[in-house]
Amino acid sequence: MLPQIVxxxxxxxxxxxxxxxxxxxxxxxxTRNTSGISLGMYVLFTTGTLCWFIYGxxxxxxxxxxANGVTLIFxxxxxxxxxxxx
Amino acid sequence: MLPQIVxxxxxxxxxxxxxxxxxxxxxxxxTRNTSGISLGMYVLFTTGTLCWFIYGxxxxxxxxxxANGVTLIFxxxxxxxxxxxx
Numbered sequence: 001m002l003p004q005i006v007x008x009x010x011x012x013x014x015x016x017x018x019x020x021x022x023x024x025x026x027x028x029x030x031t032r033n034t035s036g037i038s039l040g041m042y043v044l045f046t047t048g049t050l051c052w053f054i055y056g057x058x059x060x061x062x063x064x065x066x067a068n069g070v071t072l073i074f075x076x077x078x079x080x081x082x083x084x085x086x
Numbered sequence: 087m088l089p090q091i092v093x094x095x096x097x098x099x100x101x102x103x104x105x106x107x108x109x110x111x112x113x114x115x116x117t118r119n120t121s122g123i124s125l126g127m128y129v130l131f132t133t134g135t136l137c138w139f140i141y142g143x144x145x146x147x148x149x150x151x152x153a154n155g156v157t158l159i160f161x162x163x164x165x166x167x168x169x170x171x172x
Contacts, residue, residue, distance in 0.1 A: 001144055010141040016134025023126030036119040040109030048102025055096040058087055 018067045021074035034082045042079040049075055104153045107160035120168045128165040135161055 028034060049072045056065030114120060135158045142151030 006141060006144045009137050009144065013134050013137030013141050016130045016137060018134075020127050020130035020134060023130070024124040027124040027126075028122065031122065033122040036114065036117065036122040038110040038113040040113075041106050044102045044106035044109070048099050048104075048106060051095050051099030051102060055092060055099050058092045058095065 014063070014067055018070050021071055021078065025074040025077040028078050028081045032081060032085050034078075034085050037078065037082050039082050039086070042075060042082055046072065046075050046079045100149070100153055104156050107157055107164065111160040111163040114164050114167045118167060118171050120164075120171050123164065123168055125168050125172070128161065128168055132158065132161050132165045 028037070049068050052068035053065060053072055056062070056068055114123070135154050138150060138154040139158055142148075142154055
């Protein structure tokens with residue numbers, strides 16, 4: 001396949017997974033309903049995203065640092081509400 | 087910092103974000119409670135993970151393909167339940 005198409009698929013992938021936690025954070029802030037949300041998931045995911053962020057900084061990768069910095073903020077908000085309104 | 091430490095942080099990051107959707111999928115299957123879960127998040131995240139999976143296949147990256155293949159299964163289960171028990 002054309003390398004431009006492969007690159008475009010990668011960029012769509014990065015965009016979707018990076019911004020996906022924004023609607024979840026907005027919903028959680030508005031409703032404070034975290035009953036269906038798994039604490040284990042958000043502990044693992046936030047830890048993982050923080051490690052990706054540190055890995056990005058240490059390996060001087062701007063895309064890894066930026067994408068995971070954005071995700072970390074919104075996943076962190078959901079984790080905070082899950083613990084706060086458990 | 088030592089490159090082995092940087093690599094170890096990256097591996098912990100990959101492990102955490104890959105397996106994080108497993109406890110969410112288990113919780114959702116058991117309780118069928120998806121009220122606090124954002125449909126927008128799971129549509130975006132599952133689309134993104136599918137694109138990462140295709141990108142991994144097309145760019146011949148085993149880690150990208152494998153990690154996103156695993157995440158796709160469990161995020162896909164949560165999306166299915168969210169739509170089914172909306």
